[in-house]
Amino acid sequence: MQILDILALFIFLAGVFIYINTYYLKLPSSVGLMILALGLSLAMLVLNELIPEFKLGTERILKDYDYHEVLYQLVLSFMLFAGALQIDFKKLAEERTPVLILALVGVIISTTVVGIGVFYLLQWIGLDLDIMYCLVFGALISPTDPIAVTSTIRKYNLSKNLETRIAGESLFNDGIAVVVALTLLDLAHSTEDHYIGIVDILWVFGTDIVGGIVIGLFLGYLGYRLLKYIDNDEVEVEVLMTLALVMAGTQLAEFTHVSAKQAVVIMGLVIGNEGKSGHVTSAAGDYVFKFWYLIEETLNAMLFVLIGLEMLIIPLRFDYFAAGLFAFIIVLFARYVSVGIPISAMSTFRKMEGNSINVLAWGGLRGGIPIALSLSLPEFEGKEVLITMTYTVVVCSVLYQGLTVPYLMRLTFNKKEG
Template structure:
């Protein structure tokens, strides 16, 4: 078997679980997929214990290194698709709050979560470098735009609040992923010798600045090609966007800059320029639908992967204890990252009274943190980061996912 056989297995299970959930369980897709994947993992673990000769369990998945596929394909595709859906015109008056929450909010969340995780791990007897704690803080900060958007559409929330929730969720993915990978580069570079301020600034500037440059260049090139190609040539336009993402990822990795930053910028350029009068019919009707479908399919696969992670994460009591502590730390970090910017912006701008609780509790974690944690290069402490990420995401999807409709229903009834 090859790594692509494992991917084929994930696709099959995702399709099967979606069918069962749609026609039988009828739960929100992220919750239904998560429950079925966890049940499957428990069954496989049980069968492995009863019939050891079948060799069902961690060894079967750990044999295959699909981190490269997650890093180079899944992350780039999901970030490009998320950025493609950010329409600055639709954000209108909410553009500033969305950008502030998705940038300043992620920075606050990263620092608060990373710092508290560092001291919490020290308390439970686990050593992890502070920079790697910040990496965890960044990679756990992005929220799942698909789950959030589908949830808020079911309730009669204020229009401005809906725009803030959906816009911030779409935008914070790219910011958090780029920040996590940049911090990881700094941590790796600092293992040989302590970094000076200049060296740190150079790594950050090269990673982010180089990614932005490549993203702007290829994004504009992709837009010009879409403008040139006849609108009826749907397959050509879709192939152009696929080629732009893949070439951008390869080129950025080749020159050692942030390929994920490039994917975000390419999505923003094509997504906003592509909605202009020149490519409206083609990009609006086909290209955007294709990428939405691809993102939802990848998200479904990642939720299956989250459930099956039970087979490969280390079964250590201290790791699981740290994970459950991390659930509360992440929620606190999310609340603080929403509370501080909104209170500061409230001086000149009015906000719905439900904004802070809805943005805090409605921030469901999805497959992106799992994909990012699994695609990290090997380092001392990666196992604890993967374990904490798994527990936080599972608790977020099941606990918050099942309770957030109650919260939103209570707020919508007050309107």
């Protein structure tokens, strides 16, 4: 089977999942897709046991093809660009400080708490994973799913300030968490060869982030000028231009050894806001934003399909899944700490709604970004444990939190009204 056949299969299954969820399950996108992905995994496991030839074919498809480059170079870049493109800085102007603090400080706290907690958890269970890879897990599991969050909160009469903080923090922490995860991964590989100090760590973080910002600003402004020059009636030209910019930005950042993911986030922010700014006649047409929203939804669905299939070649070990269940508790605790500390600190000089911590913490569902990051990791000892924990945490987060967020919202606002 050729790689294009496999890609076609993923797209077909993603389309089927979206159709079934939209017209039959009628659940929030992430919840419905996760349930269907679990059903696919179960069906495939049964077929593998009943038909040995089917099992061999499935394992060959998943093991013979390296999805690392596709996920790392294409899927992550497209999803981050699409998410950043939707942010409206005008609406975030008044809330930019709490949003940026929540995203930056929150990711750092979450990464630290989850990484250290998982390190000792695995030792207690009897599994061995280097502390640096535990921190990588802490970073890659920190991003929350903006699609799931925003689609849920819009159904409730939240204050505009709180709604903006939730949506903005969820969108910003994606890019920050990816940069932190990939930088920690570089450091994990470096420590295998020689000892690195705090100066080395700061240098890697600094060059990755600053270099990515510079490339993102340059290509983002270039893209804005090109989109302004192109007539809005030239639909295919504007769409192809944004696709070319994302791919070129990713390759340029990789060539210069800086953060490609930070670059595409900045590009998305510049094009998304300058392209819609009032002093020009809509440099980018509405269809450009609709196209990238569709790309984000489609890739998100494909990732759920992929991780459902990926579980077929991961050892179904009880200790791996037990680690994932305990890790979910640690991740949820870390989420409360990572939003609780910044909000408590900011409440001393800024008015913060009393229900902010609960809504931000429980509404922070995990989704496509952690899945893509875990599957795109290079080979290392303990990768299977990390992928299994990611899978388990995302499943528990989407199903348990996703299905109970409406009850939390109703309970919170009933109290408020009373």
